[in-house]
Amino acid sequence: MRFTMTITKRISIYTRRVLRRINRVKRKKADWAIIACLIIGIIVAEQTMPPSINPTAYTPLLNVIARGESAGNYNAYFGNASNQTIRFTSMTVAQVMEWQKQYVDEGHASNAVGRYQFMGTTLTGLVERQHISPTALFDEQLQDRLAIALIERRGSIAFVEGKVSQEQFAANLAQEWAALPRVLGGNPNESYYAGDGLNHAKITTAEVLQAVAVVKTKH
Numbered sequence: 001m002r003f004t005m006t007i008t009k010r011i012s013i014y015t016r017r018v019l020r021r022i023n024r025v026k027r028k029k030a031d032w033a034i035i036a037c038l039i040i041g042i043i044v045a046e047q048t049m050p051p052s053i054n055p056t057a058y059t060p061l062l063n064v065i066a067r068g069e070s071a072g073n074y075n076a077y078f079g080n081a082s083n084q085t086i087r088f089t090s091m092t093v094a095q096v097m098e099w100q101k102q103y104v105d106e107g108h109a110s111n112a113v114g115r116y117q118f119m120g121t122t123l124t125g126l127v128e129r130q131h132i133s134p135t136a137l138f139d140e141q142l143q144d145r146l147a148i149a150l151i152e153r154r155g156s157i158a159f160v161e162g163k164v165s166q167e168q169f170a171a172n173l174a175q176e177w178a179a180l181p182r183v184l185g186g187n188p189n190e191s192y193y194a195g196d197g198l199n200h201a202k203i204t205t206a207e208v209l210q211a212v213a214v215v216k217t218k219h
Helices: 007-027 032-048 055-070 093-105 120-129 139-154 156-160 168-175 205-218
Strands: none
Touching: 055 139, 055 205, 093 120, 120 139, 139 156, 156 168, 156 205, 168 205
16 A cells, blocks of 8 residues: 555654754854754654554554445445446546536435445545545555545544544544444444434444554554
């Protein structure tokens, strides 16, 4: 998988830039107070940045979500999880969003597409926030990246930091993906959207909690 630059890598780049600047300052025999400030800047940056999560730590959770949403098929769409005729992975993001619009215009109840069943409004928002070009391919790598963005929006960083419980994080994910169980509250094994006539949980509470735990242990 290819993903956006991690926080750790960004800090590393920042650190190298600061060290180069320190060397320039030393060569000019400038005030050592400037060097001290630059070093303090490195320390503060490393201590205040939130923890980064290795993308591979998300793999078990991505697989569980995909199994429930699309049977793991990157070319799935609502009503046809086994689809291989329409190749969304070979389409641009703009083409996928146009297809979603037409699909709803034809009277279908949902326009969810891809391995993680992105709704049209969700995909549009992700593309804007992630600064993704409309000409980018909606391929496997991009779909994984977008799914991770949703997972992080639902609290993976807070979970790793110990600010939310494993169960609460899993419950948050159930609000994003209807195939996951709600985990908390009444009927914890049901979908958060049970009763809408379209969705029901396809993953057990034990399965999602196990996958969620890996995010914390492997981050």
